[in-house]
Amino acid sequence: MKEDFLHYIWQHQYFSKAALATSEGEPLQVLRVGFYNTDAGPDFREAVLRVGNVEWSGSVEVHLSASDWHRHQHQHDPKYDQVVLHVVWQADVPVTRTDGSLVPVLELQHRVDLGLLQTYQMLQQARSVIPCAAFWPGVPEITKTGMLARALAERLEEKGEEVLQVYRSYGNDWEQAVYHTLLRGFGFKINQQAFEQLAKALPFHVVRRHQHSLLQLEALLLGQAGFLTDAEDAYAQQLQREYTYLRHKYKLEPLQRHQWNFLRMRPANFPTVRLAQLATLLHQRQALFSKLLEADTVKEYAQLLQASASEYWQTHYTFGKEAKHRQAAMGKGSVHSLVINVAVPVLAAYASHSGERTLLDKAIALLEQLKEESNRYTRHYEELGWRARSAADNQAALGLYNRYCRPVNCMRCAVGNKIMKKHSPAL
Structure with missing residues (x-):
């Protein structure tokens, strides 16, 4: 398992809320999950929670094990003093801020649907170049089309940023x-x-x-x-x-x-x-x-x-x-x-x-x-029944492959998200 799975679980709140409580036994209510942070610092910002009878606003940090907090030296980093909840798969140790105060911990390993976990593991362990190849035909066309449009926009942004870096340098x-x-x-x-x-x-x-x-x-x-x-x-x-x-x-x-x-x-x-x-x-x-x-x-x-x-x-x-x-x-x-x-x-x-x-x-x-010849990457999608009609389609497929399929970043992909939900009865 990778942390991106827990990011996905927290962002979409795909876990049981029954008798939700911290590892210390305090009642927990999630009022706002926060915004995913791609920069340095905690994983989700501007979250709002109620722990016991107190409402907290701050950040949420996500790790596989609570002890990763110490392994990453967050207890000595003031940026993590704003963390109001530590979301983990396994709560193996208590964690503290720089001033020694305890950070509330939410353990998820017994709250996530087994079908969701199994689908995630199937995607992660897939031997095909496109991890979701076995599921691809069952994904609605509108989902695939929307994801390819997003991948094209991201690829153009990335290509534009490369030029901007040269411009600035x-x-x-x-x-x-x-x-x-x-x-x-x-x-x-x-x-x-x-x-x-x-x-x-x-x-x-x-x-x-x-x-x-x-x-x-x-x-x-x-x-x-x-x-x-x-x-x-x-x-x-x-x-x-x-x-x-x-x-x-x-x-x-x-x-x-x-x-x-x-x-x-x-x-x-x-x-x-x-x-x-x-x-x-x-x-x-x-x-x-x-x-x-x-x-x-x-x-x-x-x-x-x-x-x-x-x-x-x-x-x-x-x-x-x-x-x-x-x-x-x-x-x-x-x-x-x-x-x-x-x-x-x-x-x-x-x-x-x-x-x-x-x-x-x-x-x-x-x-x-423009027309653009298919290449060794886009041909993988063609084998799944997808056909490029223009250079825009090919560039979109390249963006999808480089950013999502090759690094098995299924949790950030709309296609992967749809597969996860479809094969998890509890969602």
Whole structure:
């Protein structure tokens, strides 16, 4: 058993109230359960209880065993002096506040319905990737649809917060935040980490000074990525000369070539090609942040994030090796991936920052209009009969999996909640 089960039991009051009393024998009445606290401190705040004849307002702390109070050193932490009730599965020891006063304890192990406990244990011990797979078909569609909508909103909030953290870490510079997000997006999962490291190794203030020159942008990006150490042809040598000067000027330290992945990739997706496409985009789309806010349709966003590599890279995949066929522009799927992983998070971030709800609505609308291939995570839901109709559905499924299914956080999921109630006759 984990504490989240007891949080769930307390929050929904799924326990017997018959002759409810503390472990000391004082009559107990719950007037308000309190608000679940996700920050440091007691688990539920602003609870209201009546212990004996006295009404108390304060916090509720939840543990599996009362002795966890001492194991976590709460008896020495003033934040826990406001606790008016200690809810536990087993009351093995009395607990005190910093001043030595006793904290009332409520023991639940004999008050919880056996069916509820068994259902919880089945979910926790399930061997399937989706813990509730065996119950999923019996859950009402409206419950699943509502939970997926919530998971999508939480995922957008999470993605937006990632952009906001970059924005704050670089002195509240939105263009820098977009640049970092753009490079991460150009990693397309396989090289995502390397592109993110490149964003740190090549600051945007350096890029901004050279956006007028495509040659210098290619030299900076390919040089900082570690691809100009051995110039294999005349063009590479030209880039190397530019990079050597710029590296010295800005005191840059490049990444290593081995940090990039070329294995099991189509040549059109090689990081060298992606970097050349990125250079063109940065050259042609200056002040990208404002353009991302102003665009409206999927077509406009696709045009904004579409980029063809320079002439050299239309006939090469790597330096010194000419391709058999001329390179086409960035594919539709890749462009749509950038809309999903760059434009949408930036819109979500600025919506949160500015309070402009219309930008969040725009982000959701973009996802609803885009198709996105299923992946190894969303396919688990497809096997249960669920079908994604848009990128919004896929993003919702990813959010549901990452936040609830993978950590077996069924108690915080509406689907898990419905299963718990359905298979517990006493509720």
